[in-house]
Amino acid sequence: MKLDAKSLAISFGIVTAVLWTVCSVLVALMPGPMMSMTEHMFHSDMEGFSWTLTWTGFFIGLVSWTVWAAAAGWLIGWAYNRFASSNVA
Structure with a gap:
């Protein structure tokens, strides 16, 4: 079985674009909880950090x-x- 590399590339791109958009919307609507989730994901304390979300940065x-x-x-x-x-085995 062969994979269509072009279709896989398009699929990866579309899924990533959707996830990026959802994540950005969540950061804009709920910056505190999203920062808390990020701290847990990175096992770190990000006190003093804040989100800077602009249209330029989003695009x-x-x-x-x-x-x-x-x-x-x-x-x-x-x-x-x-x-x-x-x-190759």
């Missing part, structure tokens, strides 16, 4: 994360196809 993050995720999806598809068709 730069959206584009850059989407592009990198799509590239990762394509690379995963390419690598899978490369190694699945070889005799």
